[in-house]
Amino acid sequence: MSEVLIKTDNLRKTYKSFGDEVEALRGVSLEIYKGESVAVMGQSGSGKSTLLSIIGGLNPPSTGKIEIDGIDLYALSQEKRADFRREYLGFVFQQFQLIPYLTAMENVMLPLTTTSHSGRQKREMAEHVLARVGLAGKMNRLPNQMSGGEQERVAIARAIVNEPPLVLADEPTGSLDTRTGEEIMALFHELNSEGLTILMVTHNPENTTSMGRTIIMKDGQLCTDKAEILQLATRKAR
Amino acid sequence: MSIFQIAFNNLKRRKIKMAFLVVGLVVGVATVVALFSIVQAMRLELGDRLDEFGANVVITPRSEGMELSYGGTQVSEVSFNVQLLTEEDLPKIREIPDGDSVNIISPKIVGAVMADDQNALLVGVDTKREFTMKPWFSLREQAGLAPGQKVRDLALLDIPEDSLLLGSSAARAFGVAPGDTMTVNGREFRVFGVLNELGTEEDGLMYGNLLVVQGLLGRPGEFSMIEVSAYCNFCPVEEIVAQLTDVLPNGRVTALRQAALVREETIDRFSSFGIALSGVVLLIAALVVLTTMLSSVNERTREIGIFRAIGFRQMHVMQIILLEAVMVSVLGGIIGFVVGNVVARAAGPFLAQMSVGVPWNTEMILPSVILAAALSVAASIYPALKAARLDPVEALRFI
Numbered sequence: 001m002s003e004v005l006i007k008t009d010n011l012r013k014t015y016k017s018f019g020d021e022v023e024a025l026r027g028v029s030l031e032i033y034k035g036e037s038v039a040v041m042g043q044s045g046s047g048k049s050t051l052l053s054i055i056g057g058l059n060p061p062s063t064g065k066i067e068i069d070g071i072d073l074y075a076l077s078q079e080k081r082a083d084f085r086r087e088y089l090g091f092v093f094q095q096f097q098l099i100p101y102l103t104a105m106e107n108v109m110l111p112l113t114t115t116s117h118s119g120r121q122k123r124e125m126a127e128h129v130l131a132r133v134g135l136a137g138k139m140n141r142l143p144n145q146m147s148g149g150e151q152e153r154v155a156i157a158r159a160i161v162n163e164p165p166l167v168l169a170d171e172p173t174g175s176l177d178t179r180t181g182e183e184i185m186a187l188f189h190e191l192n193s194e195g196l197t198i199l200m201v202t203h204n205p206e207n208t209t210s211m212g213r214t215i216i217m218k219d220g221q222l223c224t225d226k227a228e229i230l231q232l233a234t235r236k237a238r
Numbered sequence: 239m240s241i242f243q244i245a246f247n248n249l250k251r252r253k254i255k256m257a258f259l260v261v262g263l264v265v266g267v268a269t270v271v272a273l274f275s276i277v278q279a280m281r282l283e284l285g286d287r288l289d290e291f292g293a294n295v296v297i298t299p300r301s302e303g304m305e306l307s308y309g310g311t312q313v314s315e316v317s318f319n320v321q322l323l324t325e326e327d328l329p330k331i332r333e334i335p336d337g338d339s340v341n342i343i344s345p346k347i348v349g350a351v352m353a354d355d356q357n358a359l360l361v362g363v364d365t366k367r368e369f370t371m372k373p374w375f376s377l378r379e380q381a382g383l384a385p386g387q388k389v390r391d392l393a394l395l396d397i398p399e400d401s402l403l404l405g406s407s408a409a410r411a412f413g414v415a416p417g418d419t420m421t422v423n424g425r426e427f428r429v430f431g432v433l434n435e436l437g438t439e440e441d442g443l444m445y446g447n448l449l450v451v452q453g454l455l456g457r458p459g460e461f462s463m464i465e466v467s468a469y470c471n472f473c474p475v476e477e478i479v480a481q482l483t484d485v486l487p488n489g490r491v492t493a494l495r496q497a498a499l500v501r502e503e504t505i506d507r508f509s510s511f512g513i514a515l516s517g518v519v520l521l522i523a524a525l526v527v528l529t530t531m532l533s534s535v536n537e538r539t540r541e542i543g544i545f546r547a548i549g550f551r552q553m554h555v556m557q558i559i560l561l562e563a564v565m566v567s568v569l570g571g572i573i574g575f576v577v578g579n580v581v582a583r584a585a586g587p588f589l590a591q592m593s594v595g596v597p598w599n600t601e602m603i604l605p606s607v608i609l610a611a612a613l614s615v616a617a618s619i620y621p622a623l624k625a626a627r628l629d630p631v632e633a634l635r636f637i
Contacts, residue, residue, distance in 0.1 A: 058546075058631050058634075091548060097540065
């Protein structure tokens with residue numbers, strides 16, 4: 001059995017919306033192991049993005065605890081948590097979220113900006129990952145000079161440039177056509193097979209076929225309804 | 239990739255907004271530089287042209303007892319225990335530590351005489367020195383001029399030993415005109431010219447050659463007073479007075495600062511006005527920077543959220559915003575320095591009624607940049623803090 005990378009214990013998150021208290025998470029406990037690829041599915045408002053932001057160290061839970069690689073994430077100060085994100089996590093956001101005035105190379109180098117690597121090392125690391133995602137010839141292009149699939153690859157390269165053990169992806173194929181989406185999922189699969197742990201939030205059942213495990217969320221909780229899981233398994237098989 | 243590159247690339251992208259920011263800083267810095275340059279030029283001009291305001295130091299013989307006065311200074315003739323001012327005292331004046339600041343030394347002798355059977359005050363002067371020091375004296379009429387010929391500048395004239403200049407009131411009282419003769423203490427003099435009316439007691443005086451008047455009064459080599467025009471930008475006149483008192487124990491040295499004071503007061507008022515105006519303009523410039531930077535931060539909310547998510551500390555986000563402010567301010571400071579100097583040179587002579595131009599104030603370039611940077615950074619602290627404290631989840635609309 002491999003080691004546990006992410007362990008959440010009874011995570012709860014409530015927030016106020018127009019004066020009403022909304023429970024986004026209602027006691028989520030899960031374990032994700034090193035080298036796993038896990039898809040989190042669920043309808044809008046099911047709490048999957050909230051779970052991702054809490055695991056990403058961006059959104060403290062109301063109660064409960066989360067450990068990544070044995071580190072109690074929210075016991076760290078805000079600034080230490082920023083350092084933790086830089087060292088341990090790679091983010092792939094919805095709609096790429098590249099910085100528009102930076103080239104592909106510069107966007108990929110962003111997570112290295114505050115590290116102690118020399119300028120040359122940063123450049124070499126960025127070149128390496130851009131080549132890895134198939135963009136060796138497009139390093140100096142601005143985001144608006146690239147296709148959606150290429151921008152997604154830049155976003156993935158940015159997420160893995162500092163060699164984190166965990167990549168969190170939020171709807172990475174949401175704004176791509178089917179074929180490009182499949183290519184991106186194949187890339188994620190390759191990265192996972194090289195040992196990277198991936199936790200991906202997705203609406204698209206097709207994306208779960210290349211993931212090792214799928215978690216279903218409903219109303220802020222992990223779904224334990226066997227019929228629902230069976231329904232998903234059937235869709236996967238098709 | 240570095241924080242500097244991120245800030246620099248963002249500035250390149252937002253050219254119009256940054257140009258607006260630079261203009262705000264340029265206006266602020268240019269105002270300060272222009273006003274400062276004009277005030278500085280006014281102070282320099284005061285030093286360079288003080289001789290136009292007349293003497294600012296008067297040396298009279300030290301004496302005791304009752305004294306008569308003329309022109310606010312003592313005439314020692316009727317005093318007792320009078321110590322004399324003589325030719326030997328003149329070189330000592332130039333030998334004081336601040337002797338380089340002494341522009342003109344004008345010794346004179348004043349005495350009561352009998353002129354055409356009337357009592358009068360006769361002043362013996364070195365005419366070139368006296369009228370260079372007091373340029374407001376001018377001739378109304380001059381003897382020997384052909385019709386239509388203009389009178390000459392007093393400071394350039396050599397007045398013959400047997401001639402006198404008369405104040406307008408004196409000429410009227412004696413009923414004489416240029417070319418007439420007068421008898422003073424039994425000696426005959428020709429009236430060389432009549433001075434323009436000044437509206438002061440000097441209108442009632444007669445002026446003659448210093449050596450001749452000394453002889454006429456029976457006081458050869460002796461002076462009633464020595465007027466000195468002295469000024470420097472770095473030593474106050476009081477310092478010069480103290481030094482003169484040391485070298486001339488036989489004299490009483492008095493500072494006459496009225497003329498300089500009037501000018502200094504004008505400069506001080508202009509300076510105070512300049513400081514107030516600069517303050518208002520700088521405040522407006524700071525508000526321009528504040529609103530522009532705040533708007534820039536608001537536009538970049540998502541971008542800042544990305545920075546925070548991928549591991550930028552709050553301090554790094556602040557650094558980006560403040561670096562942008564510093565980069566813009568360096569440009570604003572340099573342009574503001576140039577514009578301020580151009581404005582000072584163009585508008586200075588009209589604003590400050592100076593007869594000389596305002597020189598290029600090159601030593602202001604570093605203060606200009608520092609001022610712009612300080613202003614820009616101070617006004618950007620709040621936007622930078624706001625950016626740093628942005629909730630990354632809100633910024634990325636994760637929930």
